[in-house]
Amino acid sequence: MTDNGGQNVRKLWTPFNVIVGIILAAGAVLTVMRFTQGIGAVTNLDNNNPWGLWIGFDLLCGVALAAGGYVTSAACYIFGLKRYHSAVRPAILTAFLGYALVVLALHYDVGRPWRLPYPIFVSQGTSSLLFEVGLCVFLYLTVLFIEFTPAAFEWLGFKKIRALVVKLTLILTIFGVVLSTLHQSSLGALFMIAPSKLHPLWYSSYLPVYFFISSMFAGMSMVIFESTLAHRYLSRHMDDTHHQEAPGVALGFAKAAAFVMAGYLGIKLIGIAIDDHWRLLATGWGVWYLVEVIGFVAFPAFLFAMGVRERNLIFVRWAAAWTVLGIVLNRLNISVIAFNYHLPSHERYIPSLMEIGTSVFIVTLGIVIYRFITTRMPVLHEHPDYSTHSPGQERT
Amino acid sequence: MNTLFFTLQDFMVHTKGITYLIMGGLLVALPLFWWFLTDRDDENETWRQ
Amino acid sequence: MGISRRKFIGCLGALALGPAMGIPGTARGASNKEFAGWPGSLGVLHDITKCIGCRKCESACHRVNNLPDPETSFEDLNVLDQKRRTGADVFTVVNRVDNTSPVFIKTQCNHCLEPACASACFVNALKKTPEGAVVYNEKLCVGCRYCMVACPFNIPAYEYHKALAPRVTKCTMCHPRMLEGKRPGCVEDCPAGALISGTRDELLAYAWDRIRTYPERYVPHVYGQHEMGGTSWLYLSGLPFSRVGMREDLGTKSAPELTAGPLSAVPVVVGLWPVLLTGVYAISKRKEKIAEQEKQAAVADAVDQSRKEAQNRMETLRKKWDQEKQSAINFEVKKALEEAAVKASEPSQTKEDE
Numbered sequence: 001m002t003d004n005g006g007q008n009v010r011k012l013w014t015p016f017n018v019i020v021g022i023i024l025a026a027g028a029v030l031t032v033m034r035f036t037q038g039i040g041a042v043t044n045l046d047n048n049n050p051w052g053l054w055i056g057f058d059l060l061c062g063v064a065l066a067a068g069g070y071v072t073s074a075a076c077y078i079f080g081l082k083r084y085h086s087a088v089r090p091a092i093l094t095a096f097l098g099y100a101l102v103v104l105a106l107h108y109d110v111g112r113p114w115r116l117p118y119p120i121f122v123s124q125g126t127s128s129l130l131f132e133v134g135l136c137v138f139l140y141l142t143v144l145f146i147e148f149t150p151a152a153f154e155w156l157g158f159k160k161i162r163a164l165v166v167k168l169t170l171i172l173t174i175f176g177v178v179l180s181t182l183h184q185s186s187l188g189a190l191f192m193i194a195p196s197k198l199h200p201l202w203y204s205s206y207l208p209v210y211f212f213i214s215s216m217f218a219g220m221s222m223v224i225f226e227s228t229l230a231h232r233y234l235s236r237h238m239d240d241t242h243h244q245e246a247p248g249v250a251l252g253f254a255k256a257a258a259f260v261m262a263g264y265l266g267i268k269l270i271g272i273a274i275d276d277h278w279r280l281l282a283t284g285w286g287v288w289y290l291v292e293v294i295g296f297v298a299f300p301a302f303l304f305a306m307g308v309r310e311r312n313l314i315f316v317r318w319a320a321a322w323t324v325l326g327i328v329l330n331r332l333n334i335s336v337i338a339f340n341y342h343l344p345s346h347e348r349y350i351p352s353l354m355e356i357g358t359s360v361f362i363v364t365l366g367i368v369i370y371r372f373i374t375t376r377m378p379v380l381h382e383h384p385d386y387s388t389h390s391p392g393q394e395r396t
Numbered sequence: 397m398n399t400l401f402f403t404l405q406d407f408m409v410h411t412k413g414i415t416y417l418i419m420g421g422l423l424v425a426l427p428l429f430w431w432f433l434t435d436r437d438d439e440n441e442t443w444r445q
Numbered sequence: 446m447g448i449s450r451r452k453f454i455g456c457l458g459a460l461a462l463g464p465a466m467g468i469p470g471t472a473r474g475a476s477n478k479e480f481a482g483w484p485g486s487l488g489v490l491h492d493i494t495k496c497i498g499c500r501k502c503e504s505a506c507h508r509v510n511n512l513p514d515p516e517t518s519f520e521d522l523n524v525l526d527q528k529r530r531t532g533a534d535v536f537t538v539v540n541r542v543d544n545t546s547p548v549f550i551k552t553q554c555n556h557c558l559e560p561a562c563a564s565a566c567f568v569n570a571l572k573k574t575p576e577g578a579v580v581y582n583e584k585l586c587v588g589c590r591y592c593m594v595a596c597p598f599n600i601p602a603y604e605y606h607k608a609l610a611p612r613v614t615k616c617t618m619c620h621p622r623m624l625e626g627k628r629p630g631c632v633e634d635c636p637a638g639a640l641i642s643g644t645r646d647e648l649l650a651y652a653w654d655r656i657r658t659y660p661e662r663y664v665p666h667v668y669g670q671h672e673m674g675g676t677s678w679l680y681l682s683g684l685p686f687s688r689v690g691m692r693e694d695l696g697t698k699s700a701p702e703l704t705a706g707p708l709s710a711v712p713v714v715v716g717l718w719p720v721l722l723t724g725v726y727a728i729s730k731r732k733e734k735i736a737e738q739e740k741q742a743a744v745a746d747a748v749d750q751s752r753k754e755a756q757n758r759m760e761t762l763r764k765k766w767d768q769e770k771q772s773a774i775n776f777e778v779k780k781a782l783e784e785a786a787v788k789a790s791e792p793s794q795t796k797e798d799e
């Protein structure tokens with residue numbers, strides 16, 4: 001891809017395009033199967049295991065990893081850390097795409113997707129945490145969409161309406177943080193209704209707090225991770241500001257993520273103490289729990305710290321990727337792996353290849369759209385007509 | 397308001413329904429009040445005593 | 446957290462019910478009880494010790510609910526040896542506790558007093574009716590299956606193989622029949638008297654009566670009295686309930702109590718987050734402004750400084766210049782004087798010069 005610069009962009013038979021083409025074609029087949037033969041035809045879900053990969057990965061991980069949007073825009077616009085400015089647009093775009101794909105994935109997972117607006121417009125089940133999640137995701141998707149429109153308007157040249165939306169930045173950012181706090185935590189709280197099904201090491205009355213706090217470092221790691229990839233493959237679409245600010249953004253987020261992760265480890269420990277689950281740590285499940293917490297939180301936090309101390313971006317990037325994996329592991333543990341832990345092994349759920357295929361298809365779709373947008377709209381660079389960075393100003 | 401509830405479930409649906417409405421109101425009211433509060437900040441730096 | 450939570454909800458309940466308690470005729474005397482459930486609601490008592498495993502209840506259930514016939518007929522008792530659960534078109538199953546024992550147990554929806562499934566449903570498609578049944582409204586259901594995740598008894602099933610309008614299915618306690626004043630199909634067809642219907646209160650009293658009368662026959666526990674906040678379907682057993690495949694670790698906390706904490710945190714976040722965040726914003730903005738002012742002041746200072754310096758330089762220059770001028774004048778004067786002194790000797794000439 002990298003050597004693909006300049007004129008060759010339109011070359012059709014690149015390895016990237018071929019692989020993507022195959023995945024999208026397979027996805028189309030799976031989509032047809034899902035909507036003509038039912039959920040049962042493509043998934044391994046059953047009556048004991050009503051939620052599988054599509055909820056555990058597409059919904060839970062999708063939302064957690066899209067947290068970069070609220071984290072970055074809050075850092076820049078609320079906390080006034082101007083040097084994150086060039087990271088805001090890509091983060092908002094990723095978040096918007098992330099949420100849009102989450103909603104798309106839900107269309108596959110729920111039985112009657114055309115009724116997805118029902119909880120908001122027809123019958124409000126306000127006692128349900130899923131109602132809260134649905135409402136917030138709906139509102140936040142709208143907020144993200146509005147937050148992203150300036151890029152599209154610049155591309156299209158709609159100056160007046162762009163100016164109007166830019167005026168709303170602060171209020172949209174605050175709404176975004178409020179809505180994110182709510183649904184990130186509520187996704188964890190979804191499982192609080194089933195203490196008899198989730199393994200006690202993962203079940204905790206702190207679940208909503210765990211989900212919210214982990215979404216912060218998930219978002220930051222994702223920004224670093226994504227920027228690493230973008231620098232590799234989309235470098236030619238970046239302007240000098242972006243290039244100059246990126247290492248600062250990575251180091252700043254690495255520092256923040258490491259410290260938030262330390263706090264997260266602290267409350268995890270308190271969770272064990274408060275429920276007196278020390279004994280369980282010595283069981284098989286306990287080892288698995290420690291793998292998650294030490295291997296995928298404590299270790300990358302340390303790696304982040306090393307990266308920050310040494311000002312070593314390679315460490316930081318590896319730590320970010322490792323943390324993203326850790327988040328995926330945590331969400332899958334709660335929704336699939338440690339869920340229904342009490343069932344005999346033949347009643348447990350293992351995702352079918354077609355389910356995995358559909359998830360891969362949706363992620364691929366996201367990458368394709370991201371690439372389409374960033375190669376056209378002013379996301380990784382600023383539009384010359386609307387530059388906020390007159391040289392020498394607001395730089396650190 | 398005087399509805400009689402026999403299950404906590406019904407009670408929750410009812411009360412949470414009202415709190416969601418209040419939340420919506422708050423999200424509109426707080427920015428407006430902030431605007432009212434800071435609207436004249438830039439006018440001048442003198443004050444009455 | 447648990448206890449204070451309960452108390453808190455209790456208080457809320459008391460507040461809400463306060464005005465209603467004065468109304469005569471409402472049976473809401475017991476003020477300290479939070480929500481006691483619908484008064485006079487119905488239930489079923491399943492006496493496991495009396496169940497003979499004939500599957501008559503299963504076939505009755507299929508008949509009254511118009512469910513499709515299963516692959517093996519209801520006469521075939523071999524299926525009892527496999528562990529089965531409720532399914533998309535099976536609302537109730539009878540299982541043998543283990544392959545050797547003659548103990549059977551019927552499983553179906555327990556019609557919880559505070560149903561986890563209803564608490565979980567984000568469109569209120571599941572509801573506890575005043576009659577006691579928990580019923581499902583397929584006109585609202587989105588098919589998220591959160592109800593299935595939530596149900597502690599693993600009861601609701603889903604029509605996974607329907608593409609167009611899949612439904613959640615479960616026992617309805619024969620709610621339509623109930624409204625006609627009839628007993629549930631399974632209860633009516635039970636030849637062994639292992640199923641009895643009545644109001645939940647009556648059934649509870651009867652169950653405890655049985656336990657007291659035949660202490661050697663029953664374990665002293667009515668399953669469903671407190672489990673997950675209580676259920677309308679109650680069980681009596683001769684073996685410990687965990688031995689007959691029913692979970693005894695569910696606790697007594699009902700589903701809405703489990704989620705009340707996070708749910709009540711939501712409005713607080715909405716109320717306070719904007720305030721905190723705006724505060725942070727205002728502070729960072731203010732800092733920026735002060736920094737800006739300081740910068741300006743510094744610039745002004747610098748300008749001042751340089752102006753002063755320039756002035757000083759000018760002053761010295763001027764002084765120097767003045768000095769030079771002075772000395773030049775002095776020199777000239779001196780010169781003039783000297784000249785004058787020289788010329789004084791010839792006065793006429795000096796006059797001419799002037």
Ligand code: SF4
Pocket residue numbers: 553554555556557560561562563579595596597598599600601615
């Ligand atoms: S047993 Fe399960 S399905 Fe039946 S009312 Fe209780 S929670 Fe709902």
Ligand code: SF4
Pocket residue numbers: 565566567568569570571585586587588589590591592593613
């Ligand atoms: S599957 Fe249907 S009934 Fe169950 S929670 Fe979702 S919307 Fe409600």
Ligand code: SF4
Pocket residue numbers: 505506507509510536537553615616617618619629630631632
């Ligand atoms: S009460 Fe009705 S629906 Fe439920 S198991 Fe009995 S016959 Fe079936």
